[in-house]
Amino acid sequence: MADDPQNTPGNGPEDKPEGAPGTATGSGRKGEAGTGPEGDQGDAVKTTETARAAAEKRATDAEAEAARLRRSNAATKGTDLDALREEVRQEFTEQLVRAELRAAAAGKLRDPADALALLDVSSLAGSGGDIDAAAVAAAVDQLVKDKPYLAVAETNPARSWGDVGAGPRDTAEPEPATPFDRLREAYGSAG
Template sequence: MPENEETTEQVATETQQPEAAPEAEQATTDPWADPDAARKEIEKLRREAAKYRTKAGELEPLARKARELEDAQKTEQERLAEQLRAAQEKAQAVQQRAVRAEVRALAAAEFADPDDAHAFLDLTAYVDGEGDIDTVAIQRDLKDLLKRKPHLGKPADNSPRSPRPDRTQGSSGNGNRSSSDPGVIFAGIMDQALKGR
């Protein structure tokens, strides 16, 4: 019986040792703890990445062919529907640019910055089913916008006006115009100096 007890103790001791062993193995197999092991791990990862890049490069032509086959298998109706959808999107973009330009043009007279006007308006509301732009509605909404947000309008010119010059007064009014050109002035001085001799 004493032999059995020793065997049991040995088995118990052996089972306890492997529990501590993975921690020791993990500490020694951690490639990032040692710079040389880290370099080797990085090189290994680079080789794997290069292998996957090569595979992706090889598969790209196959993916392109699959897309082409898929497009070829589409019915004529599906292709036409896609073309129609693309044309409608383009037409809608052109309409929105036209509405934005119309809003800017109509807002230029009363707004300090005409670009502010279309920022506050729903541009899609001004195009009817036939694609025409409703300028009356734009003008109405611009006036309403100025009532709600008067700071967007041009500032009122309340400053006193300076008088306009009267060109009949002064030296130009009696026909003796003096030029501000230095060459003409110098020629006049020289002419007077020569006559005075």
């Protein structure tokens, strides 16, 4: 067989000198390295099994250590409830200040998110978690004063739309009695 690795030139027992490792005559004991076709494979299997067993033991040990550390961390964190409460209170207060900023900036800035980006939220929170609404409004007013391009453009409704001929008039003219009178009045002819 040409494809058989055992029969390739240089691999057969006839190509190895007598007494060389890997030949049946090289060693008189079976199962040792270099003794027959099963000796090399047996060593490889034993090495693989040993490596697998060592890796499984290391994995088991690592999982046990991780579980121990998780329990240790949980026990440590549980005793510091005051710090945890303070952290939650601070986060909640900052959320309230952000909401107050958005509300205060809604009518004054084109994009209320600009107030969140440009103002220091932590400085606007009062002591004990209270929000100083006057300080928030003053901060938004100062932002509009410092950066007027962020402010909502003031528009005069009469100027922006012009006179479109609708709505109440200053002088109330009597309504024409007939459609023909309306046409005469529109074209300026008396008749």
